[in-house]
Amino acid sequence: MLNIILFGPPGAGKGTQAELLIQSFGLKHISTGDLLRNEIAAGTDLGKEASSYMDKGELVPDVVVIGMIKSKLDAHKHAKGFIFDGFPRTVEQAVALDNLLNTYNMPICGMLSLEVEKPELICRLLNRGKNSGRSDDQDKSVIENRINVYHEKTSPLIEYYKKQGKHFGIQGTGTIEDISVRIKKVMKQACFDKL
Ligand code: AMP
Numbered sequence: 001m002l003n004i005i006l007f008g009p010p011g012a013g014k015g016t017q018a019e020l021l022i023q024s025f026g027l028k029h030i031s032t033g034d035l036l037r038n039e040i041a042a043g044t045d046l047g048k049e050a051s052s053y054m055d056k057g058e059l060v061p062d063v064v065v066i067g068m069i070k071s072k073l074d075a076h077k078h079a080k081g082f083i084f085d086g087f088p089r090t091v092e093q094a095v096a097l098d099n100l101l102n103t104y105n106m107p108i109c110g111m112l113s114l115e116v117e118k119p120e121l122i123c124r125l126l127n128r129g130k131n132s133g134r135s136d137d138q139d140k141s142v143i144e145n146r147i148n149v150y151h152e153k154t155s156p157l158i159e160y161y162k163k164q165g166k167h168f169g170i171q172g173t174g175t176i177e178d179i180s181v182r183i184k185k186v187m188k189q190a191c192f193d194k195l
Contacts, residue, residue: 004111008172010121012172025081070100091156
């Protein structure tokens with residue numbers, strides 16, 4: 001099984017690149033942001049709880065997202081592998097993911113970290129907000145908060161995966177195609193025995 005984490009701040013291009021990777025490698029894409037937005041659209045209690053955090057650009061509690069990931073893994077036990085997009089976002093989530101994957105004997109093979117500077121992120125997110133319908137992409141103060149939350153709570157994961165020898169930094173600017181080529185090159189290097 002080939003499991004990778006597409007990592008990076010909001011607006012780094014994780015979702016766009018994940019779509020290209022699932023086409024190339026036949027992996028299952030798990031985006032916690034998409035799963036949460038589905039819950040909101042369906043009007044579930046989980047969705048109602050989640051939106052109170054998402055509207056402000058805060059993280060949804062770990063217990064909620066870890067539960068969602070567990071049910072996705074259980075439902076797709078026979079997948080060729082997973083691309084985790086927007087998860088994990090805290091050290092607690094990363095530890096839970098490692099524990100879950102270890103029980104299935106299918107550890108993460110690489111954390112591919114897209115690197116993009118803050119002014120570019122803000123510009124991309126405001127642009128996306130014009131069409132995405134996502135309120136959290138339309139308000140500059142919410143965008144700033146998401147980037148701050150990334151630095152405070154999510155970026156420590158770089159060190160977490162570096163310690164496991166699984167962190168790979170990738171320049172996240174240029175054309176979508178250029179970035180995709182870089183990612184695939186790193187995947188071949190990091191996960192060659194599983195491709
Ligand atoms: P995203 O689509 O990945 O940009 O996520 C949108 C919002 O969903 C985030 O700003 C968080 O409020 C919430 N969210 C998504 N993934 C997670 C996660 N792994 N942990 C906590 N909150 C999350």
